[in-house]
Amino acid sequence: MGKKTIIPFGPQHPVLPEPIHLDLVVEDETVVEAIPSIGYIHRGLEKLVEKKDYNQMVYVVERICGICSFGHGWGACLAIEGAMNVEIPERAEYLRTILHELGRIHSHLLWLGLMADGFGFESLFNHCWRVRETVLDLFEKNTGGRVVFSICKVGGMRQDISDENLKEMVEVLNGIKKEIKSLTDVFINDTSVKNRMVGVGVLTKEEAEELCAVGPTVRGSGVAQDLRLTDTHGVYGKLGFEPIVEEAGDCMARTKVRIREVFQSIELIEKAVSMIPEGPVAVNVKGNVEDGAEYMVRLEQPRGEAFYYARGAGSKFLKRMRVRTPTNMNIPALVKTLQGCDLADVPILVLTIDPCISCTER
Amino acid sequence: MAYVTKSPWVVHYDGSSCNGCDIEVLACLMPMYDVERFGIINTGNPKHADVFLVTGSVNEQNKDVVRQIYEQMPEPKVVVAVGICACHGGVFRDAYNILGGVDTVIPVDCYVPGCAARPEAIIDGVVKGLGILQAKREAMVNGAKAIPAEEEAPAEEAPAEEAAAPAEETAEEIKEEGGEA
Numbered sequence: 001m002g003k004k005t006i007i008p009f010g011p012q013h014p015v016l017p018e019p020i021h022l023d024l025v026v027e028d029e030t031v032v033e034a035i036p037s038i039g040y041i042h043r044g045l046e047k048l049v050e051k052k053d054y055n056q057m058v059y060v061v062e063r064i065c066g067i068c069s070f071g072h073g074w075g076a077c078l079a080i081e082g083a084m085n086v087e088i089p090e091r092a093e094y095l096r097t098i099l100h101e102l103g104r105i106h107s108h109l110l111w112l113g114l115m116a117d118g119f120g121f122e123s124l125f126n127h128c129w130r131v132r133e134t135v136l137d138l139f140e141k142n143t144g145g146r147v148v149f150s151i152c153k154v155g156g157m158r159q160d161i162s163d164e165n166l167k168e169m170v171e172v173l174n175g176i177k178k179e180i181k182s183l184t185d186v187f188i189n190d191t192s193v194k195n196r197m198v199g200v201g202v203l204t205k206e207e208a209e210e211l212c213a214v215g216p217t218v219r220g221s222g223v224a225q226d227l228r229l230t231d232t233h234g235v236y237g238k239l240g241f242e243p244i245v246e247e248a249g250d251c252m253a254r255t256k257v258r259i260r261e262v263f264q265s266i267e268l269i270e271k272a273v274s275m276i277p278e279g280p281v282a283v284n285v286k287g288n289v290e291d292g293a294e295y296m297v298r299l300e301q302p303r304g305e306a307f308y309y310a311r312g313a314g315s316k317f318l319k320r321m322r323v324r325t326p327t328n329m330n331i332p333a334l335v336k337t338l339q340g341c342d343l344a345d346v347p348i349l350v351l352t353i354d355p356c357i358s359c360t361e362r
Numbered sequence: 363m364a365y366v367t368k369s370p371w372v373v374h375y376d377g378s379s380c381n382g383c384d385i386e387v388l389a390c391l392m393p394m395y396d397v398e399r400f401g402i403i404n405t406g407n408p409k410h411a412d413v414f415l416v417t418g419s420v421n422e423q424n425k426d427v428v429r430q431i432y433e434q435m436p437e438p439k440v441v442v443a444v445g446i447c448a449c450h451g452g453v454f455r456d457a458y459n460i461l462g463g464v465d466t467v468i469p470v471d472c473y474v475p476g477c478a479a480r481p482e483a484i485i486d487g488v489v490k491g492l493g494i495l496q497a498k499r500e501a502m503v504n505g506a507k508a509i510p511a512e513e514e515a516p517a518e519e520a521p522a523e524e525a526a527a528p529a530e531e532t533a534e535e536i537k538e539e540g541g542e543a
Contacts (some may be wrong), residue, residue: 014406017381018384146480213463
């Protein structure tokens, strides 16, 4: 065995668009320890509750992350609505569910592209992002924004989405199913891709549970944990579906979970559109959040479980807004899989938990 | 864009942004907008880059990294601040850890507003930056010390925008919609 060397990874690194710093302690080509250091994107937005009222706070929380922005906005709205005891119309619940699933499709396609880039498959990267543009066009048509939407507000939705647009959304999504299938077949069947991913970074079921991993990371290790089924947000309870689980626990299993979730999300959108009732999309919300009124909500984001907490202060400003995001919970699992891996596999292992550093640090 | 005789390479860094502008920067390189056909490549190495795309409002810990990347880039170089956070801090301006814009750390040549900045806007900003880059290059060749950026920029602006329009044939409709909204 050679002597130990420390290789710095990041904060500016071509594989990740976001800054995270890892000190990789290597012996020969093998990583024996990975020490993460974070703080490059910490903005301190939980403290902004002192300066922004509860309606503005939704916009701030939405800008925690530009990839799962709809989910963050929804989580903040749910927490504030819960603290104020606001019931929102059923149509708004359906619309939120539909947009959240659309966000999941866009997030997973984005991740598949980055993953392909991670193992150097440039054309696959480009094709994934080309298909993703179709989803972004749907977002733009229905909400007005490509990545940050601001369509969710306390009390419901800012605007309705017409039934024709919803039907068109389903048609477009069914249209790109074939294209997505041909791309994801490459991930699953291509020999060179398999060589990079099968058996790499194995996280066993026990480890995943012990390290409190969430989302596709834990589902890829054989744990059937999906908050869409256990918590009460949205209309997931009426849609009837099974969580997607893969047993192997390696990079390929986590990729397969995400691939299957893309198709599941398309089905969920189709079901929700066929069931959506007529009616208003928002209720008027007036007054302040009561002093001491608090509410906690958990939401299944594309990356896993996110947690939102709001506490009122008797004025239009909240006393506390707390957010805990999925990547935060997956970093221990990442550090675990990095121990003993090849140096060349580090980018893939970092990508495989779908890291969102701006979520983590807020 | 006749003045662009060389392939301008860009380096991108996320200075405390929310990811929104970063994925739009990457989207510029993807088949839909495809700036690679003009020889623009996203490189990971600041020493190879001509254009520095910075997103986000830059916090205390990031300020040294941004400055280091800027200093590693060879002259002439252009800095494009992408997104409203990079321009002046945006929604996070009041946050305690935020410096409020890239120009608090390094000199910025072009500002691209928007939350998130649209790919068309980013391409426009880079094209405008290329004009400034050319002016800087000429100034270096001629041995001039001070770069008359204020005088050069408006002169480059008009041809730059004309040149940008045919460059985005596929995106023209979306661009119009974006303009109205």
